[in-house]
Amino acid sequence: MIFKKILPVATLSLALISLSACSTNKDTNPNAKKKELTTIQSKSEPRQDPQVRLKFNDIKTATAANDFKGGTSLEQVKALYGEPKSHTTKPAGDVTLDVYTWEIDGATISVQLFEDSTIARAISNFAFERKQTITKKIYDNKLPNDLTFTEVTEILGQPDVMSQAVSSDGEQLQALWSSNLKGKDNTRQIELIFKNGKLSKKSQHGLE
Known part of the structure; x- marks a missing residue:
């Protein structure tokens, strides 16, 4: 059974697009300066619940070595986030994947399952509140x-947004940090890409 290479590439692009949109927004609330908030937030979103992001760590992906079995099931994801907002299907090689999406506290969580086993996961539009260290x-x-x-x-520390996918070619994880970085503006970020469990590529913008 073979999953096409396009599967992880398509999934991993979600975090980059969403973080870019979130980090370029500026706070228009006149009372914002009264609080020393380091979270990168959108114009209308209140402070986000960190548990939304931390629960995402409990979603596990299957491995090709185990025939893509053993990943977090749909019922287990529902136990974390409740009923999904949407469900679609998408082709992946010779099989079809189930794609479920949740929108909670301004964040978007997405999982892709093969035979009720998660093989790809992503969370976007989230930023922790923490000091710039x-x-x-x-x-x-x-x-x-x-x-x-x-x-x-x-x-x-934990990345603000991330995505992970496995295929017959291996496993790739993309993670972005934005809320605990020292820099001049809200476009600062670190992007790291891990292939088969090891850091393979890194980039940053706006750090000082």
Whole structure:
């Protein structure tokens, strides 16, 4: 059974598009300056519940080695987020995937399942509220290639948005940080891509 390469590519693009749209918005609330908020928020969204993002960590993807079985089931995702807002299907190679989407507290959560087993997941339009502690020096000196995702989160904390997908070609995870970075404007971000569990590519914008 073979999943086409386009599956992870299409899924992983969601986080980039959504984060870009979120981070360029400016707060128009005249009372915003009274609070020292570091969360990147949209014009109309209130402070987001961190549990929306942290629950996403409980969604596990299957592996090709296990015939794409053992990923989080639909009922297990419902236990985290309730009933999905939408359900569609999409072709992937010779099979069809079920795609479910939730919209909670301004964030969008999406999972793709093969025979009730998650093989792709994404969360977008979310930003934590936390202090700006990550500098360009940390980015330059503490993020060498081949770090695992867990090792990176010990340095940077949990990413604000992320997406992950598996296929017969392997596993890819894309993560973006925006809310704990030191920089001049709200377009600052770090993007990291992990292939088969190891950091393989990184980029940043606006760090100082």
